[in-house]
Amino acid sequence: MVRAQEIEMDREVGRVGGNRRHGGPVDLGHLARQSLGDNQLQREILNLFLVQSQVYMERLSAATCRHDWASAAHTILGSARSIGAWTLARQAESAETLSGSVRSKAHKQAMQRLGDEIATTNTFIRSLFAGAHG
Numbered sequence: 001m002v003r004a005q006e007i008e009m010d011r012e013v014g015r016v017g018g019n020r021r022h023g024g025p026v027d028l029g030h031l032a033r034q035s036l037g038d039n040q041l042q043r044e045i046l047n048l049f050l051v052q053s054q055v056y057m058e059r060l061s062a063a064t065c066r067h068d069w070a071s072a073a074h075t076i077l078g079s080a081r082s083i084g085a086w087t088l089a090r091q092a093e094s095a096e097t098l099s100g101s102v103r104s105k106a107h108k109q110a111m112q113r114l115g116d117e118i119a120t121t122n123t124f125i126r127s128l129f130a131g132a133h134g
Contacts, residue, residue: 025121027084034082046125049083053118060095060111069095069102076114080121088117 026046035041056075063069077092079085095110 024124025085025087025117026124027086030084034084043129045083046128049079049085050122050125052079053122057111057115057118060114063102066099066102069098069107073110073114076118083121085117085121088114088121091117 031042031045035045053076056072056079060069060072060076063072073092073096077089077096080089080092091110091113095107095114098104098106098110100106
């Protein structure tokens with residue numbers, strides 16, 4: 001028997017209706033399609049994103065060379081695309097292609113934009129979990 005919390009999470013994560021229900025930073029319909037509608041898998045993917053987004057922002061911040069910067073930005077890009085965080089993906093793609101010193105003003109601004117969008121995305125994800133358990 002499906003619990004009421006699971007039904008609510010299904011609605012929040014987009015399995016019910018299969019579209020972008022909230023207009024938020026995550027395309028929930030995309031996530032549902034990527035996970036074949038598996039609610040538990042959607043939760044696992046989102047939980048992984050919460051952790052990994054922070055790990056790779058730390059790596060981006062610690063990058064001392066172009067290769068390390070691009071590698072961290074590319075990982076954020078792939079993670080964002082996997083959950084349908086399209087705005088974050090565009091920002092990560094832009095950051096990945098930056099040239100010059102990783103300590104340049106452009107890199108610092110890109111890191112700030114990525115950090116802000118990751119924070120927005122993670123807040124949204126946590127709100128989905130809170131709504132499912134509240």
